[in-house]
Amino acid sequence: MEKLLYTVTVPCAPESIEVLESLTETFLGNIPGASPDELLRLRLSVAEGCRNALVQQPQGRRMNVTTMTFWGGRFNNIAQAIEIDDPGPGLEVGGHLPPYPPSIVEQAFLLAEVFDEQILATPETPHNLSLTVQSLNGHRRTRDEWVRDARTSGYGLLTLCKAWERVEFRYDPIRGNSLRLAQPRPLLALYAS
């Protein structure tokens, strides 16, 4: 069963990012068994998620608040999760969105699956796959080609999806958005024992 560990609500302002990051660090710091590199990736990606929530808020709505909730435990194979709720326009997905298609409003969806095509279209491709493709084609991409194809947006989403195994986003322009980051496999040695 998932267990609510703690929740915090802060004003939607860039100054709040460090508060949320500090809490995240505490949350992640209590996870034994995770490698320092993994913890760093998670922490940096949460900072990116907070930035999306706090900085990309609509103009003139600075009195809004962002809520961050930390979950631990086991439910649907989720070991722990962080939820970030905010009134902003949501994540920027490679310049394609927002505005999001009406069909996804108020619906939670898996970003990693829904936007798989966009993610693969970014400069990053799975390393092994990239090497395989290169060897099959007998062609090694030059740096010029990487530069030419590199996107100038969408890196926030990419960071989140690369660091967390499950990234869900619920888009709702009226009531606010909800970003949920979760690790299905247990990082917690506590739960593995």
Place this chain on the structure above:
Amino acid sequence: MNEGLLPPRILTVSRRRLRRDRARVLRTHVDRAIGENRPHLVLDLEGVDFVDSGFLGAMVEALKHLRERGGDLRIRGAGREVRTLLALTGLDRLFLSPPSPEAARGPLS
């Protein structure tokens, strides 16, 4: 090798965090570098521990802009956090990869 080019300009960052709101400053430096025919820039990120997605996008935009004019944008002094962010986004290959043989002989060496 373009011997007419001056050595790369090094941009030192004094902030711990680089966010989207600093993108305009980077663009100003890029425009100035191109105007002065010094399209090779090195961004010194020593002491920086976070670069958000907005600024990463601005760096890519700057790189494209400089490459179109025969220049380049490289990063130096990146710490563990910045290197991790670049690796997560795949941008390490753009900013941290070793320079090509031509560039190694050029102003960036």
